[in-house]
Amino acid sequence: MEKLYFPVFIDMEDRTVLIVGAGKIALRRVRTLLHFSARIRVIAPDFCRELAELEESGKIRAEHRAYLSGDIQGAAFVIAATDSREVNRQIQEECRVKRIPVNVADDRALCDFYFPSVVMTDDAVIGIGSGGDAPGRTKEIRRKIEKALGESGWYES
DSSP: OOOOOOOOOOOOTTOOEEEEEHHHEEEEEEHHTTTTEEEEEEEESOOOOOHHHHHHHTSSSEEEEEOOTTTTTOEEEEEOSSSSSHHHHEEEEEEEEHTTOEEEEEGGOSSSOOOEEEEEEEOOOEEEEOTTTHHHHHHHHHHHHHHTTSSSSSEEO
16 A cells, blocks of 8 residues: 555534536545535536436535636535546645645545545444555455445445
8 A cells, every 4th residue: 555544534514525527426426425414515517417316406506617716615625526637636736725635536646535435334334445556455345344234234435
């Protein structure tokens, strides 16, 4: 493992998470975050169908436009998941200046944090991470935990 990341459990209730981009990666992140009562704001010109449905149901706040400098204001965390490396890097640079933790979907070297594979039951939340180095191994460990817990949990990778 190149760099070790400290696992932290954070109260996400009423914290705003800004997600820039509205494709498959953004959808996975939104689905995970919704379980933890985060306020989710998504900015993108075009939204995948599932995110549009979450907007219609009021589960996320959506802004149908391109990212603008300064959009990170008020965010506790930012996820840069656009299809543009340049925009993702701009977001990362702005976050560093403002000291806002950022996850850059297309460049793990720019990430302040990673999304773990999550197993959640009524009694526990388990996060499994490899620092981005071994996603296959992380999934294998998650499957073993799922098997041990049976059908009682919620799982997201």
